[in-house]
Amino acid sequence: MKALPSTSSKAPVKFRMPTADNLVPIRLDIEIDGHRFRDAFTWNPSDPDSEVVIFAKRTVKDLKLPPAFVMQIAQSIQTQLTDFRSYEGQHMYTGDKRIAKYTEI
Template identity: 65%
Template sequence: MKTVSLGASRPSAVNFRMPTRDNLVPIRVDVEVDGQRYRDAFTWNPRDPDSEIISFAKRTAKDLKLPANFVPQMLQSIQGQLAEFRSYEGQEMQIKEKIVPLKIDLRVNNTVIRDQFLWDISNLDSDPEEFVRTLCDDLNITDPEVGPAIAVSIREQLYEIASQSVSVMREKQMSKKGRRAPEFSSNSKAVNNAVDLFKYFGSKGSVIRKRKEWYLYEPVVDVVASEEDGKEEAEEESRRRESCKSSVPLIDSDAELQS
């Protein structure tokens, strides 16, 4: 059984970035043109030139035999998400030793995986892709598209936490200046459920999963038979609607995932 040992809490303000080793942006594209739909999820380096986005969109449309009018919509979607990410850069966010629960509930091809685990957002050297490689090996998941999908899901949740941290920091700074801070409320389950371990255990505590909670942290992997596809897609859409309320991302993979 794993434990998380705690040292002294040292909140520190740093410039906005993903709380991971690689500062990659999770991108989700969902474009429909003339009855055809393209859905994909991948990560992108915000330092790459915009010309790379154009090349990627054109190459993807060509490889998947999509009409040319998909390209401008793909460009708009990707550029918009990158612009939002870049709007946070240079702003301060506060990082302290906190453990947050992350949840995975997604289907990729015929593989359905559900899992939840704790993540240390103060560890700026964490690597979702490395974590996922180990997870897939442990669970004997052989579909090469599952790993990238899980990694994107993790990064999406960490991105939301980081961006919300900027809003919290901005609120504190405005309060110090004697101004009325804008009201801030988070719809993120990951943020609202963050566990400040020092609050509960003190600086010399540890976290141990209680026996009655073990089942919550056991990953579930199902392989969907082809005749169940229609039913599973309906259930997946229902989970997607629920995820919008709880900010637990789902990944649809109708196109090859890029990482």
């Protein structure tokens, strides 16, 4: 059995875009005109952005939600994907972060 490579908390790891094994977590919590839609799933960021609107339309149709949900769902997914993509190429630290916390009893 091979030993796993060690990671130091001081050595940054370059952030990489997700692959099929590393998908973007998406959370939706939208309320319009008394209807509420909540969902959580993963999205492949290599899919074309046009798929977001198609997914939103299909979801609204399948769940019989008001049409106003299409743009809200698509916009929320697109915003989360944009936020996630903004981390590409940045250094991220994977080690533990310890914070001393003192409590008086």
